[in-house]
Amino acid sequence: MQASRRAFFAICGSHKRDVIRPPWALPEAKFIENCTRCSACIDLCPTRLLVKGSGGFPEADFTPGRATEGCTFCGNCLTACQERVLIKRQDQAAWTLQAVFGESCLAAKNVVCRTCGEACEAQAINFLPHLGGVSRPQLKAEACNGCGACLADCPTQAISLRPDLSLSIATQGAT
Numbered sequence: 001m002q003a004s005r006r007a008f009f010a011i012c013g014s015h016k017r018d019v020i021r022p023p024w025a026l027p028e029a030k031f032i033e034n035c036t037r038c039s040a041c042i043d044l045c046p047t048r049l050l051v052k053g054s055g056g057f058p059e060a061d062f063t064p065g066r067a068t069e070g071c072t073f074c075g076n077c078l079t080a081c082q083e084r085v086l087i088k089r090q091d092q093a094a095w096t097l098q099a100v101f102g103e104s105c106l107a108a109k110n111v112v113c114r115t116c117g118e119a120c121e122a123q124a125i126n127f128l129p130h131l132g133g134v135s136r137p138q139l140k141a142e143a144c145n146g147c148g149a150c151l152a153d154c155p156t157q158a159i160s161l162r163p164d165l166s167l168s169i170a171t172q173g174a175t
């Protein structure tokens with residue numbers, strides 16, 4: 001491994017939780033070792049989700065208002081990647097992200113809002129009756145694919161995507 005790559009990996013490893021690689025990326029060590037930082041995946045992403053991140057390596061940036069509809073799993077980035085650090089595996093999800101609803105959710109403040117549920121093609125968001133208030137969003141974790149469409153549409157930026165740690169452990173070491 002080149003010295004510059006080794007140095008970057010040491011930095012990246014310490015901030016690993018903050019970085020979301022493109023879908024179906026190889027495990028971080030192999031990704032950093034083999035990605036040439038050519039930006040081909042970034043250039044072909046139709047939703048502008050992918051950006052050049054730290055060290056010039058591609059990242060998914062779910063900042064509200066940036067990517068128009070999250071990840072559509074169109075596969076353009078995989079097709080663009082000549083180094084094969086993005087490889088679709090039938091038995092593995094694109095990533096281990098799950099939607100989490102925060103305190104600024106309008107429904108939690110008794111304002112009717114179902115925007116996230118309407119944005120979710122996977123139908124992973126239920127609105128359950130809430131005693132003494134309006135229905136609040138609740139995630140069906142097994143249905144959420146981490147696409148980020150709900151996050152892009154939420155008027156109060158109440159949704160974030162977090163890794164599902166149980167899945168991270170289950171898929172560790174997979175190539």
Ligand code: SF4
Pocket residue numbers: 022023041044045046047048049050070071072073074075076077078
């Ligand atoms: S699968 Fe498509 S939408 Fe998702 S990051 Fe890759 S190019 Fe962008």
Ligand code: SF4
Pocket residue numbers: 101104105106107108113114115116117137153154155156157158159
């Ligand atoms: S779109 Fe945002 S504010 Fe509206 S219900 Fe969903 S999380 Fe709450």
Ligand code: SF4
Pocket residue numbers: 098099119120121122123124125139143144145146147148149150151
């Ligand atoms: S991240 Fe995607 S699949 Fe998960 S709740 Fe949001 S819109 Fe639905």
